[in-house]
Amino acid sequence: MEVVFWLSFVVTLLGAAMLVTQKHAVYALLGLLIAFFGSAGVFLALDAPFVAVSQILIYAGALAVMFLFVLMFTDTRTEEDKGLPGAIGSRAVFDPATASSAKKKKKGEEKPHPLSGLVMPKPMAVVVSLSLLVCMVVAIMKLPSSYNAFGELPSVQGATVREGEPAPNYDTKSPRHVKQPDGSLLDVPRHVRYGETAAVSHTIFEGFPLAFEVVSLLIFAAVLGAVLLARRHLAGIPGTQDTAKEQEHA
Amino acid sequence: MLEPKVVLFLASVLFCCGVYGVLSRRHLIMMLMSLELMLNAINIMLVTFSRHWAGKGAGLVGAHSGQFFTLMVMAVAAAEVGIGLAFIVAIYRRKHTADADAAAELKG
Numbered sequence: 001m002e003v004v005f006w007l008s009f010v011v012t013l014l015g016a017a018m019l020v021t022q023k024h025a026v027y028a029l030l031g032l033l034i035a036f037f038g039s040a041g042v043f044l045a046l047d048a049p050f051v052a053v054s055q056i057l058i059y060a061g062a063l064a065v066m067f068l069f070v071l072m073f074t075d076t077r078t079e080e081d082k083g084l085p086g087a088i089g090s091r092a093v094f095d096p097a098t099a100s101s102a103k104k105k106k107k108g109e110e111k112p113h114p115l116s117g118l119v120m121p122k123p124m125a126v127v128v129s130l131s132l133l134v135c136m137v138v139a140i141m142k143l144p145s146s147y148n149a150f151g152e153l154p155s156v157q158g159a160t161v162r163e164g165e166p167a168p169n170y171d172t173k174s175p176r177h178v179k180q181p182d183g184s185l186l187d188v189p190r191h192v193r194y195g196e197t198a199a200v201s202h203t204i205f206e207g208f209p210l211a212f213e214v215v216s217l218l219i220f221a222a223v224l225g226a227v228l229l230a231r232r233h234l235a236g237i238p239g240t241q242d243t244a245k246e247q248e249h250a
Numbered sequence: 251m252l253e254p255k256v257v258l259f260l261a262s263v264l265f266c267c268g269v270y271g272v273l274s275r276r277h278l279i280m281m282l283m284s285l286e287l288m289l290n291a292i293n294i295m296l297v298t299f300s301r302h303w304a305g306k307g308a309g310l311v312g313a314h315s316g317q318f319f320t321l322m323v324m325a326v327a328a329a330e331v332g333i334g335l336a337f338i339v340a341i342y343r344r345k346h347t348a349d350a351d352a353a354a355e356l357k358g
Contacts, residue, residue: 009260016267016287025280032283035264039290042257046301048317051293058324063286063331070335071279074342118350125274129266136262140255143303170310192310195317199310203318207311211318215325222329229336 001045008041025071029064036060047195170199254302257294264291278338278348282331289327293320 015038018031036059043052120128170192177185192199204212264287271284300316338348345352 005257009256012260013263016264019283019287020267020271020274025277028280028283032287035287036290039264039294042260042294043297043320046257046294046297048297048301048320051297051317051320054321054324055293058328059286059290063328066331066335067279067283070338073339074279074348118354119276120273122274125270128273129270132269133262133266136265137259140258140262143255143258170313194313199314200317200321203311203314204321207315208318211322215322219325219329222332226332226336229333230339 004041005045008038008045010038011035012038012042014038026068029067029071032067033060033064036064049195050197050200170194170202254298257298261291261294261298264288264294276349276351278341278350278353279335281350282334282338285334286327286331289323293323296320296323 012035015031015033015035019028019035020031022028022031036055040052040055040060043049043055176188178188180186192202268284268286268288268291271287272281275281275284296316296319298316300313300319304313304316341353342348
């Protein structure tokens with residue numbers, strides 16, 4: 001497990017570094033994907049295989065594709081590099097003449113105050129995030145040493161179970177009905193091991209069923225909202241018609 | 251033996267990478283991606299805490315609650331990205347740019 005952890009440690013950090021340093025949006029998205037796969041490995045090392053698989057399915061499978069779609073819909077250049085050789089996705093072919101003219105225009109313009117916009121200047125962002133990191137590391141150092149060392153699992157029975165020994169059994173609330181030879185049903189407690197999918201499902205449906213249902217409602221609302229927001233006529237762009245009206249005209 | 255604090259350290263480095271990205275990137279989609287990285291770091295922290303600090307005597311639900319919360323965070327993050335990307339498409343249609351400063355006014 002430690003090998004898995006250290007491998008994914010390196011992969012995750014590399015992906016995160018790629019995300020924040022790459023200027024091209026698609027490469028940054030690739031870095032995010034790598035970081036997601038790395039953290040799936042971390043989840044695997046933490047005895048959470050179900051979370052690891054859902055991480056890959058949801059993040060790498062669905063979110064990354066959605067990001068890629070929107071990157072292709074929009075121009076990935078910002079005001080900063082308009083007219084300069086654009087990032088991937090910009091349709092404009094690099095033309096040295098326009099680039100130099102854009103540079104000249106930039107020089108001629110009055111430079112706005114660096115803190116006037118929403119975006120922080122890079123050195124300041126580095127200082128802010130590094131000081132946050134220092135705070136977090138100090139807080140982590142001050143944590144009590146873990147109740148369960150690596151390779152030990154939280155146990156119901158009070159005794160910790162070492163790695164390699166039979167994993168602790170957790171009693172679930174739903175017993176298994178075993179048919180007796182005389183035809184009657186005997187309730188046998190159902191046991192699950194730490195981290196396996198059955199344990200997660202029992203946690204969801206015995207511990208937090210309401211939250212599970214509410215989240216499904218939330219996702220439904222989000223889908224409706226996304227469809228509404230991205231509709232053409234609701235964006236109110238001058239010059240564009242309602243699609244229904246366009247169909248009428250045609 | 252691997253110290254669980256190392257995992258927390260990894261998660262905080264990831265979180266701070268995300269913070270840096272959100273603060274310094276101009277492009278709205280890049281800001282959203284960095285936000286996802288921050289959420290991912292929090293997921294790792296949740297799983298680590300429930301795995302190593304659940305305590306003896308934590309029942310089935312207690313020992314796995316971190317994994318459950320992680321799944322909830324994933325669902326909420328997916329919803330958030332859906333809405334956020336729809337917003338970005340709408341902003342791009344109006345302003346013809348996805349620059350963060352273009353959306354600062356929140357006004358057509």
